Amino acid sequence: MKSYRALAIKELFAQRVTSVLVLIAVILSTMMTTIVGQSLGVLTAMREQQAIALGGNRYATFLQMDADQLHALQQDERLSYVGASIYLGSMELTSSLNLGLTEYQGDNASIYPSSTNIKEGKLPQAPMELALPEDVLQYLGFDGNIGDTISLSLEKSLRHNIADSYSYTAEFVLTGILESNYLGYVSGTVTGVVGEGTAIQLLPQSHIYYNVDIRTADKSAFQSIVDDINGKLQIHELDTSYNMVYLNAMGISYTADSEDANDTGFSFMAVAGILVAFLILLAAGLVIYNILKISVSKRMKGYGTLRAIGGEKGQLYQIVVIEVILLCVIGIPVGMLLGSLSASGILAAATGLISPELFLVQNATELQALIAENSSLKVISLIISGAITLIFAMFAALPAARSAAKVSPIMAMSGTNLKIHRRKRRTRKIRNFEAYYARLNLKRNKGRTAITVLSLIMSITVFIALQGFTTILNAASALQESHLGDYQITNETVGFSADALRELQENESVQSVAAIQFSLYEQNEAGKPDGIDIGFALKPGETFQVIGLNDEYWDYFMGSELSADQLEELKSGNACVVRNPISVSYGEEPLEFTSIEAGSTICVAGADLAVLETLDGYEGYLGIGNGGFTNGVQVIVDDSIYEQLTGKNTYSEFLPTLNKDVDRETFDTFVEDFCKQTPGTTFLSYEETDQQLQESFAQIQMLAWGLILFVGLIGILNIINTVYTNIHTRVTEIGMQRAIGMSASSLYKTFLWEGAYYGITASVIGSILGYICTIFIEAATSDTIQLVAIPVVSILEATLLAVGACLLATAIPLRKISNMSIVDSIETIE
Template sequence: MRSYHSFSWKEIKAQKVTSALILIAVILSTMMTTVVGQSIGILQALREQQASMLNGKRYASFHNLSEKDKVGMLGEESLSFAGANIALGVSQIKNSGLDLQVREYDQKDIGAYAAAFSLESGKLPQRSDEIALPSDVLKLLGAEGKLGEKITLDLRISLLQDSSTPYEYQAEFTLCGILKPNYTGYVSGTTTGAVGAGAAKNLLPEKYQLYSVDFITSSRQDFQKVLDELADKYQVDEKLIQYNWVYLDALNIPYRETTDNSQETAGFSFMAVSGVMVGALVLLAAGLVIYNILKISINKKIREYGILRAIGAVPGQLYNLVARQLILLCGIGIPIGAAAGILSAGGITKAATTLFSPGIFMAQNQEELSGLIGQNSSGKILPLFVSVIITLAFACIAAMPAARYAANVAPTSAMAGSSLKVKRKNRRKRKIRRFEAFFARLNLKRSPGRSVITILSLVMSITVFVALSSFSALLDTSRDVQDMHRGDYAVRNENTGFAPAVIEDLKKRPELESVSTLKYSLYEQKEDGTLDIALNFPLKQAYETLQIIGIDEAWLKSLVPQITDQQMQDFKDGKSCLVKNPIAVAMEGKTYEGTALNPGDQIQIGDHPLQVAGNCEQITMSGEGFTNGVQIIVFDKIYDKLTGNSSYSEIYPKFHKTAKETDTDQIIEKLCNENPGSYSVSYRKTDRQLEESYAQVKWLAWGLIFFIGFIGLLNIINTTYTSIHTRITEIGVQRAIGMSRRSLYQNFLWEGAYYAVIASVIGAVLGYICTIFVNAATTDTLQLTAVPVMAILQAAAVSIIACLAATCIPLSKIAKMSIVESIESVE
């Protein structure tokens, strides 16, 4: 062959329809990879912003620093950001279950908490007697909420590691700013207010003038190393280091957490596996379409390749010929697909951002939102380059089997045509109820290779859609925050508690989905070290308390997810308990170790023996922190035997999603009125705010999912069209021997239906398997999960409709051709 290039180009022009179909597949595949690449930056940037708004734009914080150490930290070269604040104390908001934390921030640090200090009116405090409070807090305080109003607060403050009683004082401030409500703090029972510079020095004794420094390291990879070096330099105890785990996880920064419920971020990552798996599915779906069309095209031209072999072409030349055709088509299709992908990614982003208020996307205005997206969407050459290389590589890989088949075909067998041996098996006779469906099944079996590849292309499109639908949930950084409360409300009674009859009456309400309960008793040591309850073990430190806590079965399972039926029965029988040990206190360089109970220890409370089944995280009532001491967690009914009290301290009702908030508010208000001394905290506004914080990521993610689904839909149409178009001669023969147009249509429609149904079943199974891996990324545990029924049904329905539509459109044109033209048709 004198010129592969010219011959390949002639082949492309001679087979216009097949070439056009391959070109469309290349364009769509390039669009798919380009949109994914361009959208990654946008999704990650908005995910990071969501995380920073939930708990501040900071990696970690050091607490209890002297002024000298604070100044040193702010000047560290290894930090790209450092801001300081100092606590003035906590003010308990009566009958609300919330504590108001008052802090003095410097100008840099207050910017790290943009969501918490977003102004409704007024200004941020500058003078020491000025304060800014959220509008919801002003209502709870009973204030008028007017700028210039005097606000008097009863504050108490203690050090993080302190055995002395808290310092209590009263302070008066002038309201200079009204902040937008920030309900995310309701989960921990806290809300925040800010005062002006100098307030701490004017109001606090020197002992409590200790600073907290929030910081971001210059290097993400060396975050833990830099933190450890700074902690060693400034002698910061591990218990005084707070990791902003929400932000760190969103940034995929490895860190070492020191709390009881921590997990090492190093090691096997289901998140990484899920990302790689979904990306591989997208690429495989694109590659299968190209392979399918090439394979059908080469099968159609097998006689032509046989002639080329007969006149002297060697296998390598045929291999080169097929590869050149694909490269020429890729040279045309990839630039078009890349340009279309960039425009499409921008269109998805614009559509998702202009339909909603910038506030939902946690931006102050549309300009800020557009700037954030612009920084992470345009001008990204690397993702574009990678998407082009990936598409070209997968197109070549997809073409290799077809090219190898063309190169290895024997000249004699190729020129003779396919010799199909029909083997009739001995089978029983049965009535053919619908000939078209029967003939469609025969067609599927007649070309099993073509049928398998076509079905596989559909399977991959369905699997990608289901997997992406599940994968979008991983982008929600607020998920763990939402899991921190047990119901829609926390209802508490500090006087006598709630009688069991109150819980039973509440459970009868049709609006209620579930209710979780907590029983809590606190025993403080007397001057002689004794308690009002008998123990067979001593409390090591005088400041330690004993807390007996009764929880229900659901709460117990959340504390011990792997609990067995026998272990659960032991808890219900009062044989076992869980323990939360006290926190060690360090003062003046000396550490005071507390009481330590370990799994397997035998303890006795009163005359009731218990075995420690394990240690768990602390349990606190809403609006209160952890009271240092030993927590003994037992089953609900066992609490009654240990304490002689059956009243519930706090209840957490969860209502059906269909229940209106106004109705549930009335139910809870009535419950509080009927039980004097009760008050409640609503988490519904918290959940709404967290859901809105995820809206920024969700809308873009679903825009990406539907766009990829649309590309998959076009690929389905492309594949089905190719399958029909290469059978024009066959259709002409069928019509020549008497098949009507109606039967012809029904025959191919049945084929399309079979393709879609079989692919939907297989795609649903594979999609569910992918969902298991995706959900494992949220729990770090590989286990069965809920079947994504809606995503599967949506994908299956669209696939069936697409197959039927892709069958009807080309078939209508072919059916209008004369029988002679159909039989003589080459392309």
Template sequence: MKSYLSLAWKQLKAEKITSLLILCALLLSTIATTAAGASVGILQSLRIRQAAGFNGNRYATFHQLTEAQRKQLSGDARLTDVGSLIQIGNCRLGSSSLTLFLREYCGNSLDAYPSIGILREGHLPSGAGEIALSEDALQYLAPGAGVGDTLTLTLSVSLKTDDQPPFEYTFPFTITGILENDYLGYASGTMTAVAGRGTAAALLPERYLLYSTNFKTKTTGDFQAIIDSLAEQLTLDKENIQYNWVLLDAMGMDYAEKGEGDAGNGFPFMAAACILVGSLVLLASGLVIYNILKVSVSRKIREYGTLRAIGGDRRQLYALVTLQLLLLFVIALPPGSLLGTLSAKGILLAATGLLNPDLFLAGSTQQLHTAITGSRTGTMLPILAGIGITLFFSLIAAFPAARYASRVSPVEAMSGHAAVIKRAHRKTGKIRCFEAFYARLNMSRSRGRTAITILSIVMSITVYVALQSFSGLLDTSRAVQEMHLGDYAVTNETAGFRPAAVKELQEREEVAALYTTKLSVYTWDAGGHFPLRLDFTLQSWEAFQIAGIDSGRLESYLPGLSAQTKEALRNGTACLVKNPIPFSFDGQETAFTQLKAGDTLTVNGTPLQVAGIVSTPVTINNAGYINGIQILVSDSLYDTLTGKDSYSEIYPVLYGEEKADAFEKWLQEWCDSNPGSHWLSYRQSDAQLAKSFEQITLLSWGLILFIGLIGLLNIINTVYTSIHTRVNEIGIQRAIGMSAGSLYRTFLWEGAYYGLIASGIGAVTSWLCTFFVHAAAAEAWQLPPFPLIPVLQASLVSVLACLLSTAFPLRSLTRMNIVTTIRSIE
């Protein structure tokens, strides 16, 4: 005797359309989860590639290493991609605020800086005295010079902590190559030139032949422990350890100097958002599966009643319904997993084929495609996760239908009165549009089916909006862009800018906002006297700096300040403090002054309370920080403390790019009328950073549109199921005289109601999802702006999908014979 479970396959074959609809829902769910999991790996790889281009493909750098220390580091088994360079010297680029750093890269160490060594003309230097530099740097130093010409540079080199003046020298270098312009260094005021092998040994005294060694760790979980162990082995001071924070934050790695606000920039928050969105996709698919199974079980209620009457128990009915789902899942599994994996890479490969590979630091489109196909999607984890999650959600969706089948009474089921119809109290009124009224009546007659249909559409809208809300988490360039203020930096290091001149600049029609900085640096004179009256004693090597910045910037310099503290900063009774950078000399830590929040200090007779301690000093012209105490005060308090009102540096922000060229022409004339002034544009660097993110945004849009398509198909699937399961009802309506046109309008009204109601609910749920994603990224509860455009886009598409998925099945049903539709089982 055959097992009762063989009935599962027979029922699936008997109800072909219902089985096909469930199969479609399972297939779409498997494709969605597998594609989402695979895309996380691809997007993370590209995000890391973007971050590596900003500050080097390295985790950390140890500075001022001897030859023996460099070799010890290179031979450490815990490290990989170890490479070293030597600082040859630096010089100012003309009258700009940019500094050119000349470095000799040992071995293949230049490979760690993919944005530096890209040649436009000539070849990289190979011998002592040869140099390669970018075209824009060359324009500052020797306009018109090219490959083969001689470039004479006056360079200065010093140690990080040095008790001797910098070593200065002049040397004629031979230009062997012109590099591609790289504007990323504008944010920090630096540009890089490459020197040939042996240049350092030929030009520098022995005390300056020290290495900066870059490396990665083979494992990331114990990164900081390895750093600490290496520093101890090499007896390396903390100030000689540099972390590549852009790349480390992108990878979500922990390190000693990680700021409190950095956690939100890591990829784990995007992964968390992916989990949220994936759950919504699965819930939408699960609702479709539940809807179809519930209808299927309801239509086979007499069969289940018969099974119960001949001895079938609830456990067997559970197994029967579950087995039907598992059979369909096994059919959907192979094509769903394969299509999900291929679509994830296929979408991104198709998108990148239209883009400039240089933006992803690849030499060609083929290299970029290789990076994508070789990314971490090759593991089975995303595929297995997609399969397991889809199966889990599908079984959950099938549980209510199986429970319903197992609880049916044999007597009621076989008598044909499984459903009890209760007539609700009706209100009489004028019917203005019969089709709209009948559509509302149909929706209220089957509230469960209506709720499931609307929920499926709501999930699709929410998924679409939520996917867009976390796309900004992919951007690793945000932190680099925050390294500078405004679109320009206008500097005068001599007399400064008079307030009248700054007001003239601020009143230009192109200027939307203007940030300002005033800075005075005070040091001990030769006789041991200090020019300011302070109520505490500085160390002999410490300077005292007063930085005056505009009030809005001052309040935001240290996040988390109370309203009372902000008011104290504004009215000039409080200040922020940057403490000296501690260092050691001959193995002994040097004594230094240290203030803390809550302390009180007096400057020229004015008492100030320390409102907080900042980690980043205010500097002018991208210059280095003169070690000591720096206080940050309001613009007006600066004038009181110093007796000066001149601005050291100003940062204009333009309304847009339309009039930038005209503004720059006027700005040059304005600087010429203020002797000692010069300006630097950040437009090119911001454009390069923004374009880098634009490309990743396009790739993520491929995923957004793909999952949006799945949501659209789920809407069609749900609405089609809602109509198809009412074939008998439609036949009866036509039999009693309803025309095909009226039937069309009824179901079109019903589809419109589905879409409009779901759009309203979806707008709220998508805003809530956006709220949680923004909170995760910022690590603070904050109300994001309402995503109006994405909601309108998703709502419009959802309404159109409802109307279209209503129209097409009705067209085929209205062509069927009325008797056939009434007698139809499927």
């Protein structure tokens, strides 16, 4: 041997099993980091694609811009995209659903794929051409074909009442039928498309204004750019509409008058991503650390011999480092290659199971292009993956080598460096010897036990955390929670009686019914609300509204914001919640508006009501159907005192939530009959809306589960690898146990108990850590840290997998070792 460094290679071949196990750990760890790095790019791209389908490929929209403002925006170099459209007005389809027509300028229609997706025919190109969604044609009772004429009666109102509304009827040529887009059902408006030039022919010049969609070149400066534009062009704050779904998906910071705005200055989404990535890397590194620690500790006698013949500490370090580097040189490239191929396989399998339309693209070619663009190998990510594996391997080997180098050569060569401390034990009956002996074995080498359990804990934690991480990838989560109930049943004329509410509540398909009562009072010539007495004065142009909510509606509306005592005060008829009017301006001068503060007392119809909370702006606005809002003071009370204040006892709207797995067709029949009982009643089902939102998340969920299952598989392999190493390094110990008379059956039971203890202990701690991680991950969707539902299913899955893997990893090597000769077992070097 020309150099002591050659001993590293000889050691690798001499201890083949340990070398193979370490090599497998290096490959699996590199595979895990490579797969995660490659797949997250695709998941991020899919989340952005989902957000585009839901709200358009835009960051914000400036509403009701004139030609000069549009020109100024088009000349602004800070904007990477500026697209304009003209709103031609709307018509009522039902009391809860309106049709709005839009003329897109240039290529602006392309940024709204869900609203302009053609099912039959083509998008309109010339003036007076029209494309309508399939469901709208059904509402209109149109039974014609492409090329036929269709007549629509529309009305266009301008914001801030700068001009009177304009009503007209026009004949259009139907050139295309659009795919039904049920997302508009939540806001109450579905969109039809007309050809460019239609607005000039139909609208007076006083009503031609533009909605301008923008994207900024600098994402980090988005809000400052918008604020600067609002100031320079004198755009009212209410005329800036943020595409919050897309902004959240892109991670762009913004501030808006909405509870969904991410203006906290602290990104829980980023924290959740970093947390999951850290857990994955730590779990991968601990496996390597565990195996190398056991391997190096087992060779302390050899290190002592090297020290005795003149080996220096630095030389021992070099031998260990060279061994690790040689294994990493082989394992890291193999892990990168297998990780890349595995990630591609996951993506191909996931995308091949469902239709490309669910991925929000038109065909399989577009889908593959989108995936290829975001899943191509990134050199930096590969370098980081390999570097992390190498660093963890170094950290794993060096501490053990250092402890071996510091041990006295005499003690190391003698084969023991432990001091035995006998403690007085209480005499007690051993009910299960194998379980008792397994616990003694775990306590005998607490360091090895702790490292093994820690490796299992991290794998379990990662499995649970990854399942929680998929929830924050859903860009549609906010929209799914934006409507209450599964149906909207409305009557704005005579209303519903309390008996009708009970009938709906008693239906076996209904879980709960949120009900709202609504009364609106205009000002009379004296400036007071006509029909009700109030103890304060309204400002000019404001209305007064009294709203009654039942218990189910209060739980949804402010259930988490009001204390139990406040809710009790509401139900007793002594308190209310007030929403103040929205401030408006006349020219550049803001007009005065009524402002009621929380903690004050107001008088309504002779009743004194304590104001528990006040809401401002659009926040907490309550109305009937989806017909928009009427500005004014809203006094929101419990339905038990609504009749006392208004003299009315009817409800205007019911929002029933159905039990799971009910027959929707049967309930639809019931609702139709229910509506016929009260003239003027209409209903709207959110079934198609919820289905479309769920489908928009299907592709992300499919890819994420592919990643979770594969990372889980790698975690199981790492568990097997760790436990196998732990068993295999104790061949001599097993031989001694058999030599003193332990039967093969008892030997099996002892080590199976050890495996079970490993798995159970790790499962308990891992489940707790996984739940804590889930809390932080869920905070990414609400920007607040709070207790969430315990992921019981994920915990049970992780526990069963961990315990099962431990038992399997214990049984397989133990079978081979137990079949060895006792003499061979005792004399075995490895």
